[in-house]
Each structure stands twice: as structure tokens, then as C-alpha cells.
Amino acid sequence: MAPVAGPRRPTVKGRATGLGDLQTDARSRPAEQSLERDVDTGSLRGDLRELAHRLGNIAPADQQLMAGMAHVVLGDPELARIMQAQLADPAGEVVERILSRAADRGEISHENPARAFCHHLLLAAALARPLMEGQRVDEEYLLSFVNAVMLPALENPCTGGGSAG
Incomplete structure (x- = not known):
């Protein structure tokens, strides 16, 4: 009997060619649904909501x-590099531009430690909800996440040193 991960890995990895298709598909979508077009509504709250x-x-x-x-990707460094270059890095750049403009406008501090985690938070929310709740990530969920987690962390940064209590 093959190990549990054995038969699944080639199946999922076989879909890896879909990464290029994913990028092509994103470019063919209307601009308002794509991360290819910059997000700039004039405010941090508006940008994160968009x-x-x-x-x-x-x-x-x-x-x-x-x-x-x-x-x-945990077991395939080359595939991890491809995913990072095609998906994670471009999304991270969008988030960083949003945060940099917000800092330039004085909405948040340039030194806010939460800035370094915003891209990770969005990705974590997208991956964790299906696992923990069995539900797809949708706009309503992400708006709630932005309002409850990201905006408070960015607008009211923790100034404490690392341990709770």
C-alpha cells in the first residue's frame, strides 16, 4: 500500500502547471478583481477593504x-520558489505599497511592527478558514478580518516588548 502522501503528491504537483494558468487567469479578469492593478483609494481603511x-x-x-x-511546497523548494515569485511576492508588493502610502499620509507609523506581518496575515486567513471552518474565504470574511485584526494592529500598534502578562 502506498503511503498516504504518495498518491496525492503527483496529483497536486501535476496541477503545478496551473500556476502559470492562474497568473494568466488573473490578468484576464476585470481589473477590479485583479491584484495586477494597484489599490489606492486614498486611505488605509479603503485600500484594505478594496x-x-x-x-x-x-x-x-x-x-x-x-x-x-x-x-x-514544503517538500519541493523549486515549486516553493515558483509559487513565491508568481503569487506571494506580487501580492506582498501590493500590500507593502498600501502600507507605505498609509505611512506617508500619517495614518500609521513607518516603524509599525505589524507592517511586517500583514501579508502573512492575509495568506493565513485564506488558508486557515477552509481548514478550521470548512468554508471558502469570501469578501465578507476578509472584510471582517481586516476590520477586526489588521486595522487595529496597524492603527494602534503594541508598544510592549514581547511577553504577555
Whole structure:
């Protein structure tokens, strides 16, 4: 009997060629649903809400591919590099531009330690919800996440030193 991961890995890895298709598909979508177009509404809250709107409208199949690939990349450094270059880095650049403009406008501090985690938080939310709740990530969920987690962390940064209590 093959190990549990054995038969699954080639199946998911076989879909890895879909990464290029994912990028092509993103470019063919209307601009308001794509991360290819910059997000700039004039405020941090507006930008993060617009980003949540765009991310919440990513096709369920794309979310499934990303979730499956997240597991596979742990054992495949080349595939991890490809996913980082085609998916994570471009999304991270969008988030960083949003945060830099907000800092330039004085909405948040340039030194806010939460800035370094915003891209990770969005990705974590997208991957964790299906696992923990069995539900697809949608715009409503991401808007709630932005309002409850990201904006408070960015607008009211913790000034304490690292341990709770």
C-alpha cells in the first residue's frame, strides 16, 4: 500500500502547471478583481477593504489550488520558489505599497511592527478558514478580518516588548 502522501503528491504537483494558468487567469479578469492593478483609494481603511474585495472574489478553484500547493511546497523548494515569485511576492508588493502610502499620509507609523506581518496575515486567513471552518474565504470574511485584526494592529500598534502578562 502506498503511503498516504504518495498518491496525492503527483496529483497536486501535476496541477503545478496551473500556476502559470492562474497568473494568466488573473490578468484576464476585470481589473477590479485583479491584484495586477494597484489599490489606492486614498486611505488605509479603503485600500484594505478594496484588497479584501478583490481577494474575496478569487475563484474557489484558485483557492483550492493554493491550499493544495501550500502543502506540496514544503517538500519541493523549486515549486516553493515558483509559487513565491508568481503569487506571494506580487501580492506582498501590493500590500507593502498600501502600507507605505498609509505611512506617508500619517495614518500609521513607518516603524509599525505589524507592517511586517500583514501579508502573512492575509495568506493565513485564506488558508486557515477552509481548514478550521470548512468554508471558502469570501469578501465578507476578509472584510471582517481586516476590520477586526489588521486595522487595529496597524492603527494602534503594541508598544510592549514581547511577553504577555
